[in-house]
Amino acid sequence: MVSAFHGMNTLLRSLQSQQQAMDTTNHNIANANTEGYSRQTASMAATSAFTVAGSNRPGGVALQLGSGVTVTQVQRARDLFVDLELRDQSQSGEQWETLAAGLRQIEGLFNEPSDQGLQKLVSNYFNAWSDLSNNPESNATRSVVRAGGEALAVGFNDIGQSLAQTRQAFDGAVTGKVAEVNDLAAQVAGLNSQIVQLTGLGDQPNDLRDKRDVVLDRLVDLTGATYKESSTGSVTVLVGGRTLVNDTRATPITLESRPLASGTNIHRLAWSHDNADVTIPGGEIAGLLQLRDEIVPQKMRQLDQLASRIAGTVNDQHRQGNGIGAAAASVSNFFDPMTVTTALSGTGLANDLTAGTVTVGGQAVAVTPSSQTLNDVMLAITTAVEATPGTVPGSATWALDSASGKLSVSYTSTTQVAFGAPGDTSTLLASLGLQGAPTTVSAAGPPPTYTVTGLDALPLVSAARLSVDQAIKNDLAAIAAGGGASPTTGPGDNRNALTIAGLQRTRFAALGEASFTDFYAGTVAALGAETRQAEETSAHHALLTQHLEQRRESTSGVSLDEEATRIIQYQRAYQAAARGISALDEMLETIILRMGRVGN
Amino acid sequence: MRVTNRMMSQNLVRNLGQNTEALNRVQQQLSSGKRVTRPGDDPVAAALGVRVRDDRAASAQFQRNIDQAQVWLNATDGALGDVGDALQRIRELTVQASSDSYSSLDRAAAGTEVTQLHDQLLATFNATMGGQHLFGGTTTTITPFTKDGAGNAVYNGDTAVMSREVSPGATVAVSVPGSTFMTLLGHVEALKAKLTGPSTGPQIATSLADLDVDLDVVLTQRAEVGAKVNRLDYTRNRLLDTDVELGRLQAANEDVDYAEAMVRFTTQQTVYQAALAVGGRIAPTSLMDFLR
Numbered sequence: 034m035v036s037a038f039h040g041m042n043t044l045l046r047s048l049q050s051q052q053q054a055m056d057t058t059n060h061n062i063a064n065a066n067t068e069g070y071s072r073q074t075a076s077m078a079a080t081s082a083f084t085v086a087g088s089n090r091p092g093g094v095a096l097q098l099g100s101g102v103t104v105t106q107v108q109r110a111r112d113l114f115v116d117l118e119l120r121d122q123s124q125s126g127e128q129w130e131t132l133a134a135g136l137r138q139i140e141g142l143f144n145e146p147s148d149q150g151l152q153k154l155v156s157n158y159f160n161a162w163s164d165l166s167n168n169p170e171s172n173a174t175r176s177v178v179r180a181g182g183e184a185l186a187v188g189f190n191d192i193g194q195s196l197a198q199t200r201q202a203f204d205g206a207v208t209g210k211v212a213e214v215n216d217l218a219a220q221v222a223g224l225n226s227q228i229v230q231l232t233g234l235g236d237q238p239n240d241l242r243d244k245r246d247v248v249l250d251r252l253v254d255l256t257g258a259t260y261k262e263s264s265t266g267s268v269t270v271l272v273g274g275r276t277l278v279n280d281t282r283a284t285p286i287t288l289e290s291r292p293l294a295s296g297t298n299i300h301r302l303a304w305s306h307d308n309a310d311v312t313i314p315g316g317e318i319a320g321l322l323q324l325r326d327e328i329v330p331q332k333m334r335q336l337d338q339l340a341s342r343i344a345g346t347v348n349d350q351h352r353q354g355n356g357i358g359a360a361a362a363s364v365s366n367f368f369d370p371m372t373v374t375t376a377l378s379g380t381g382l383a384n385d386l387t388a389g390t391v392t393v394g395g396q397a398v399a400v401t402p403s404s405q406t407l408n409d410v411m412l413a414i415t416t417a418v419e420a421t422p423g424t425v426p427g428s429a430t431w432a433l434d435s436a437s438g439k440l441s442v443s444y445t446s447t448t449q450v451a452f453g454a455p456g457d458t459s460t461l462l463a464s465l466g467l468q469g470a471p472t473t474v475s476a477a478g479p480p481p482t483y484t485v486t487g488l489d490a491l492p493l494v495s496a497a498r499l500s501v502d503q504a505i506k507n508d509l510a511a512i513a514a515g516g517g518a519s520p521t522t523g524p525g526d527n528r529n530a531l532t533i534a535g536l537q538r539t540r541f542a543a544l545g546e547a548s549f550t551d552f553y554a555g556t557v558a559a560l561g562a563e564t565r566q567a568e569e570t571s572a573h574h575a576l577l578t579q580h581l582e583q584r585r586e587s588t589s590g591v592s593l594d595e596e597a598t599r600i601i602q603y604q605r606a607y608q609a610a611a612r613g614i615s616a617l618d619e620m621l622e623t624i625i626l627r628m629g630r631v632g633n
Numbered sequence: 634m635r636v637t638n639r640m641m642s643q644n645l646v647r648n649l650g651q652n653t654e655a656l657n658r659v660q661q662q663l664s665s666g667k668r669v670t671r672p673g674d675d676p677v678a679a680a681l682g683v684r685v686r687d688d689r690a691a692s693a694q695f696q697r698n699i700d701q702a703q704v705w706l707n708a709t710d711g712a713l714g715d716v717g718d719a720l721q722r723i724r725e726l727t728v729q730a731s732s733d734s735y736s737s738l739d740r741a742a743a744g745t746e747v748t749q750l751h752d753q754l755l756a757t758f759n760a761t762m763g764g765q766h767l768f769g770g771t772t773t774t775i776t777p778f779t780k781d782g783a784g785n786a787v788y789n790g791d792t793a794v795m796s797r798e799v800s801p802g803a804t805v806a807v808s809v810p811g812s813t814f815m816t817l818l819g820h821v822e823a824l825k826a827k828l829t830g831p832s833t834g835p836q837i838a839t840s841l842a843d844l845d846v847d848l849d850v851v852l853t854q855r856a857e858v859g860a861k862v863n864r865l866d867y868t869r870n871r872l873l874d875t876d877v878e879l880g881r882l883q884a885a886n887e888d889v890d891y892a893e894a895m896v897r898f899t900t901q902q903t904v905y906q907a908a909l910a911v912g913g914r915i916a917p918t919s920l921m922d923f924l925r
Contacts, residue, residue, distance in 0.1 A: 066639065140671045146682030146887060156690035163694045167701045167797060170765060170774055515771070522791040523772030525765060525808075531798055537691070538801055550687040558680035561672025568673065579647065583640055590637035594920040601924070 035085055035098060037624065040617050046101035047610035050077055053104045055603040061591045069247035071109040071589035073239055078105045109239040112588045116246065119581040120253040124316040126574030127254045131320030132328075133567035135203065139332060140564055142195045145557045154188040155343070155549055157181050159537040166530035169514035170357065178512055179505055182367060186499040189340050193497030196333050197384070201297050203325040208300055210255055210318050211286050217252045218270065218283035221245060225267040226281040232266035252277075257315020273312030275304060286311050294402030295383035295495075299325070328563070330385050335556045337381030337492030341438070342544055342552075344368035344494045346536055349435075354513030354529030365504035365511050371494045373433065377402035377410065381492030382464045389458030394421030394450035400459040407433075407493070410461065414442065423447040425480060438490025438543035440465055447480045465491065490543040638919060645912040652905040659898045668889040678886045685883045692876045695800055699869045702797040703862060705807045708762040710858045715757045716814075717851045719750050723821060724844045730828060731838035737831065744828030748784075751821050755786060758811055768811035771795060777811040778818075784825075786818040799868050805861055809854055817847040 054075040064070040082097035144150045161181035165174045224245040231238040245268065252258055258272045270278040277284055287308075288300040302311035313319045348366040355361055371380050378386075383402060390397045396417035400410060415429040428445035444450065453468045462468035466487030475482040504511045515526030537549060544552040662668060672679040729735065730743045755778045758768045769777035769790030777790040792812045796804040820843040827837050 137671075137673065140673055143672070145672060146669060146679050146686065148686070150683075152683045152687055153690070156687050160690060160694040163698060163798060167698055168763070168765070522770060522793045523774070525769070525771035525773035525795055526793060527771075527795060531796065531804065534798060535802070537687075550684055554680040554683040557672050557683055558676045561674070561676030561679045564671075564673030565676060582643075586637055586640045586643070587635045590635075590639050592635065592637040594638075597920045597924060 035083070037621060039083070039098070039100075041614065043099070043101035044610045044613045044617065046080065046103060048607060048614075050075075050102045050104050051603045051607040051610065055600065055607070057107055058596050058599045058603065062593065062596050065591040065593060065596075069243050069250065070591070071111045071239070071243055071246075072591045073107050073109050075104045075107050077102050106237055107239060108237070109242065110589050111242075111246075112585065115581060115585050115588065119578065119585055120250060122574055122577045122581055123250070124253050124255075124257040126571060126578050127317045128257065128315050128320040129567055129571035129574055131317045132323060133564065133571045135199075135320070135324040136328065136560070136564040136567050138199060139196070139329065140560060142192055142199070143557060143560065151188050151192065152550060152553060154181075154185045155537070155553070158185045159534050162530050162534040165512070165514050166527040166534055169527045169530055170524040172509055175509040175512050175514075179501065179509060182501045182505070185343075186368065186501055189336065189496040189499045193333065193336055193340075193495065193499075196329055196336070197295060197297055197497060200299075200325055200329040200333075203321050203329065204297070204299055207302075207318060207321045207325065208288055210321065211288055211300075211302060214252065214255050214277075214318070215283070215285045217248050217255070218278050218285070220248050221252065221268060221270060221278045222281050222283040224248065225278070228266045229280070238266075253316065255316045256313050256318055273314050275309070275311070291387055293384065294378040294386040294388065295497075296378075297384075332556070332560065333384045333496070334381070334489075334492055335552075336496040337384070337494060338438075338490055338544065339549065339552055339556075340496040340499050341381060341490070341492050341494040342541055343549055344370070344499060345435070346539070346541070347533060350529065350533050350536065351513050353532075354516030356508075356511040356513055357515065357524040358510045360508055360510040363504070363511055365513070366502045367505055367512070368494075369500045369502050371498070373407040373411075373493070375406055375493075377405055377407060379495065379498060380407070381495040382407075383495060385460055386464045387458070387460050389460075391457045391459050391461050392454035393417040393452055394424075395454075396420055398461075400461045411440075411442075415444075418442065418444045418446075418450050421446065421448075421450050423480070424450065428482070433491065436542050440467065440487040440491055441484055442467065443482060443484045445480055445482045449483055452485060642916060645908070645916060648908055649905075649912065652901065652908055656898075656901050656905055659894060659901055662889045663891070663894050663898060666889055667887055669887045681886050682883065685879055685886065689876060689879050689883070691801070692872050692879070695798070696869060696872055698797050699799050699865050699872070702799060702805060702807045703865050705762055705767070705797075706858050706862050706865070708760065709767055709807075709809060710855060710862070712757050712760050712767060713809075713851055713855045713858065716754060717848065717855070719754050719757070720817075720844060720848050720851060723747055723750050723824065724841065724848070727824060727837060727840050727844060731834045731841065733834045735834065740828050740832070740837070744825055747821065747825050747828055751784075751786075751818070751825060754818065754821065755780070758814060766790070768809060768814070770808070770810035770812070785822050786815070788812055788815055799865060800872065803868075805865065807861070809858075813850070813854070817850060820844060820847055 054077065057073050057075040061072050080100045080103050083100050085096040085098055145152060147153075158178075158181040161174075161178040165178050168174045224241055228238050228241050228245065231241070249260060249268065249270070252270065253260070256272050256277075258270050258277060260268050260270045262268050267280045268278070269276060269280070275284075277286075285305045287303050287305045289303055289308075290298055291301050292298050302313070303309065304311055313322060344367075348368055348370055351367040352364050356363055356365075377383060386400075386402050388401050388403075390399050392398070393414050394417055398410075398413045398417050405413075411431045415431055418424055418429040419426060424444055424446040429442070430444075431440065431442045433440050449472065453462045466489050467485055473484045473486070475484070514530040515522070515524070516529045540546050540548050540551075547555065661670075669675045669678045669682065726743045726747055730740050735743075758778050759776050760767050765773040766775075766777050769775065771793045772790040775789055777788060779787050779789060781787050788811055790811050792810045794806045794810060795808040796806050798804050820840065823843075824837070824840045827840065
């Protein structure tokens with residue numbers, strides 16, 4: 034027998050359920066524009082049916098009466114697979130976009146093709162020598178040569194210093210973003226703890242999950258991290274194979290300051306608990322690290338090589354000639370020579386050299402770029418080679434080939450001497466190109482002679498510090514326009530000026546069989562090609578990301594039309610239930626007030 | 634696919650953004666006239682641009698060198714012309730003085746004129762151009778020819794020849810060192826001595842052969858100078874032609890094709906306006922407008 038008030042409960046449940054569903058819809062509408070919000074749906078299910086007592090019929094089906102509706106859960110619409118794909122594409126896109134933006138900045142520094150770039154200054158300088166060859170006695174043409182040299186030096190200084198500043202700026206950006214990563218990791222850990230608690234209680238913390246997803250989006254964009262959700266609801270975040278967030282614990286990334294010999298302060302990323310290197314697989318930080326550690330240093334080195342070649346060859350030729358008048362007997366350089374006797378911190382090597390120690394043949398060699406010259410450091414290295422057992426005493430020598438610009442170390446020994454070892458704190462061997470460099474072995478009898486040659490020409494002259502030699506600044510007559518093979522003659526002798534002017538068209542082995550302009554044009558083209566590739570790849574990823582974002586929005590986004598329709602739906606159901614209650618009320622009224630009262 | 638309001642607005646914003654970016658690009662190209670303003674626009678064109686500029690600057694320098702060389706050569710030619718004229722006069726005087734009808738007084742008079750002509754020759758050989766002496770070799774700042782106590786020429790310069798670079802790797806010698814003319818001056822001085830001292834007609838006549846040799850030397854030098862001037866003219870014309878071609882290459886490489894850019898601009902503008910119009914119509918509409 035069913036109670037008269039049974040219907041009341043059914044309708045009451047309906048009212049409550051429709052109300053809850055309406056609340057959920059209102060929540061959706063309110064958050065229609067919230068970043069990262071996934072729309073929520075109240076799932077309604079019929080409550081357990083009520084078996085009417087005494088209705089069991091033998092051989093038949095017992096009568097079951099429905100008892101109404103209840104909201105079983107509020108689900109959020111989220112496609113986890115789309116999330117995974119989207120984050121993967123997005124971090125790639127961010128990495129390439131960061132690269133493209135950085136490369137565009139570097140392009141701006143070079144300002145080519147134009148009439149105001151370095152090419153013009155190189156052209157003007159050698160043209161000034163050509164003008165000097167027409168009139169070597171004149172102070173006017175001499176001062177044009179000096180001015181051209183100064184303008185060229187200043188041009189190199191500008192680009193070199195700007196590149197160094199840009200590198201420092203990228204490092205600054207990395208520090209800022211690492212701080213953001215640590216902050217986000219802490220947030221994920223906090224949200225993990227809350228979500229696990231609520232999930233444990235059987236609830237569905239939809240909004241907290243949304244929040245955590247937004248943080249994860251940003252974290253992946255920054256670092257290219259991967260993540261995994263466990264059954265308890267907590268998310269583990271991995272960066273480069275190591276754990277960034279594990280349940281409620283976030284491991285911060287620390288920044289260790291490593292100043293370069295040139296003065297730029299680079300930060301190393303390390304895990305706080307074991308100080309191991311952090312590998313950032315993707316995202317904005319990977320892009321910035323690539324710019325800071327590979328792209329900008331490569332451009333700086335190319336610039337330094339160009340400056341080295343120009344200064345080196347002009348100086349070499351200049352010393353073959355002589356000045357006029359009182360300076361006729363003096364021999365000088367045109368550009369301030371930065372050579373094997375300049376402190377390492379003032380040379381082009383300073384851009385990737387750090388102080389510390391290196392290991393040569395098991396011996397530790399101390400490296401202090403601010404006080405040591407190339408001579409000093411090579412002496413220390415050859416001494417270390419000689420101290421290695423098996424090396425013939427006196428056989429360790431080093432040389433710098435002026436044509437190719439490469440450094441080489443030779444020694445006669447029964448065993449090969451190892452250059453570098455794990456745990457070296459200085460980047461000296463890498464800067465010199467001696468680490469892992471090809472070794473040639475001479476055929477001459479035992480013990481054999483090994484020669485380790487650097488891979489690239491050494492950029493001894495620093496573009497950022499290039500300047501005209503003081504002798505030239507002081508006296509125009511010191512400019513060596515005259516001189517050559519046969520004994521020199523009068524002030525009209527222009528042979529040296531002709532040779533120096535002709536250097537502009539010479540091809541150099543150290544520049545890869547290219548002339549100055551060819552080498553520079555190659556640098557510009559390579560930069561342009563890299564920028565183009567970065568822009569195109571970034572655009573490609575952006576397109577894919579867009580598409581995936583649309584899919585995510587399609588699944589999780591709030592459609593106001595839909596919600597408006599649902600409002601009406603729930604509203605009508607609510608009204609109907611209310612009407613039902615009124616009807617039931619009347620029915621009960623009939624029983625309560627009218628039944629049993631006859632004839633009155 | 635389920636489309637939400639947010640998707641539509643995001644699409645609208647993104648597409649408008651792309652349109653304005655394209656419009657901006659075309660506008661920049663049109664207003665600057667350049668298609669390539671940074672290496673990333675076209676890396677190969679950028680590298681070519683660097684090389685072409687360098688070549689053009691070098692070409693302009695060579696033209697300047699040629700101009701200076703020609704000025705020098707023309708001055709040398711002029712001087713040699715004067716020298717030739719003076720020698721001709723000396724030869725005339727020699728022919729006259731070698732005749733037996735000349736008395737020693739007449740010969741002395743001829744000798745005075747030859748002395749004057751000798752000094753004139755020295756003055757011509759000491760000519761300058763732009764502060765540099767033409768015939769001093771590389772010693773261009775001191776007077777090449779001076780007279781010693783006996784009135785004979787002394788050469789103070791050197792024997793080196795000055796060159797100018799007129800095209801890549803090609804140099805042209807533009808000066809004649811004064812030492813080339815010491816023999817000539819020696820002959821004139823010998824003649825002067827003969828005319829002022831006692832000498833016979835036949836003795837004076839022997840100078841004629843020397844003077845003929847000297848005239849030849851001067852003519853040969855002038856011919857060489859002339860040939861060089863011609864060669865420099867030819868080189869300059871070649872340089873000018875090459876420069877025109879380089880200029881054309883540079884323009885083709887970097888300049889924007891106005892007609893094509895204008896068409897692109899108009900198209901882009903139309904697309905942008907269409908996007909705005911459509912967006913304006915669709916964006917604000919939703920079911921809310923139609924419910925009571």
